Amino acid sequence: MPRPSNDAAYLARLQDYYAQWRSLPAYEPLQAVLGLVSRAGVAKVLKRLRDAGFLERTPDGRWTPTSRFFERPLADAPVPAGVPWAAADSGDAHAIDAWLVRHPSRTVLIPVTGDSMIDAGIHPGDRVVVERDAPARPGDVVVAIIDNEFTLKTLAAEDDQAVLKPANPAYPTLRPGDRLQIFGVVVGLIRNYRRSS
Numbered sequence: 103m104p105r106p107s108n109d110a111a112y113l114a115r116l117q118d119y120y121a122q123w124r125s126l127p128a129y130e131p132l133q134a135v136l137g138l139v140s141r142a143g144v145a146k147v148l149k150r151l152r153d154a155g156f157l158e159r160t161p162d163g164r165w166t167p168t169s170r171f172f173e174r175p176l177a178d179a180p181v182p183a184g185v186p187w188a189a190a191d192s193g194d195a196h197a198i199d200a201w202l203v204r205h206p207s208r209t210v211l212i213p214v215t216g217d218s219m220i221d222a223g224i225h226p227g228d229r230v231v232v233e234r235d236a237p238a239r240p241g242d243v244v245v246a247i248i249d250n251e252f253t254l255k256t257l258a259a260e261d262d263q264a265v266l267k268p269a270n271p272a273y274p275t276l277r278p279g280d281r282l283q284i285f286g287v288v289v290g291l292i293r294n295y296r297r298s299s
Contacts, residue, residue, distance in 0.1 A: 112136050112147050113156055117171065126157075126165050202290035208234045211292065212245060212254075219243070219254055222269035224291060230254065231290035243288040248278045252285065 119135050120126060127135060132144045148165055151157045155170045203209045214228045222243065224230065230245070238244050244257045246266055255266035255276065266276040 109147065109150055109154070113151060113171075116151075116157075120167060120171070126167070202231045202292075204289070205233060208236070208286075209289075210234060210286070212252075214254060216254075218268040218270050218273040219256075220270050222256065224254065224269070225293065227293070229292040230288045231292065232286040233289050234286040236287040236289075238284045238287050245285040245288065246278075247283040247285050248276065248281050254288070257284070 115135055115137075116126065126132070129141050129144055132148075133139065133141065136144060136147060138144050138147070148157060152159070152165075155168055157165050157171065158168050160166050210232050211229045212232050214224055214230060215226055217226060224243070230243075232245050238257050240257055240259045242257050244255065244266075246253050246255060246257075248266075253266065253276070255268055258265050258267045258275075260275075260277075263277065263279065264282055266278065266282070268275070
C-alpha cells in the first residue's frame with residue numbers, strides 16, 4: 103500500500119508528466135507513471151493529492167491540477183552572486199505566475215530578438231512578460247509601437263517629449279514624437295539557460 107510519505111515523489115512524477123503533455127493521464131497509464139500496480143492505489147494517491155490541494159475534479163470527473171500544483175519551492179534567502187554560502191529551502195512554495203502575472207487577461211509573453219537591451223540584462227532568446235495597456239512611466243521598460251513596428255526599449259523623457267532609450271551604446275535613442283504608441287510595460291523576464299536540442 104502506498105504511504106503518504108511517498109506523495110511528494112508521486113506529485114513530482116505527475117508534475118513532470120504534465121510539463122511534457124499538458125494533461126494528466128487516465129487511470130491505466132497513471133499506474134505506470136506512478137509505479138503502482140493497482141487502480142485502487144492510484145485512486146488513493148489522487149485522493150490524498152486532492153486533499154492536499156494539488157489536484158481537483160472537473161464537473162465531468164477528470165483530474166486536473168490546481169494552482170498549487172504549479173508552485174515551486176522558494177529558498178529562504180537570496181543567492182549572492184559573490185562568495186558562496188549555504189542556502190536552504192524554506193519549505194514555502196510559490197506559483198511563478200503569482201509573481202509575474204497580476205492581470206492574466208492583459209499579460210503576454212513576447213520573445214526577444216536583437217541586443218539593444220543587453221546592458222539591461224535582456225538578451226536575445228529571453229521572453230519578456232508584458233502587461234498590455236498598463237500606464238507607462240519614465241524608467242519603465244516598454245514594448246512600443248512606432249509606425250506599426252514593435253521595439254523593446256526604456257521609456258524616458260527629454261525636453262518634455264517621450265523617447266525610447268536602448269541599453270546598448272551601439273544603438274541610438276529613438277525620438278518618435280506623435281508616432282509613439284505603448285503596447286505594454288515589461289513586468290518580468292523569463293530565460294531558459296538550457297535550451298532543448
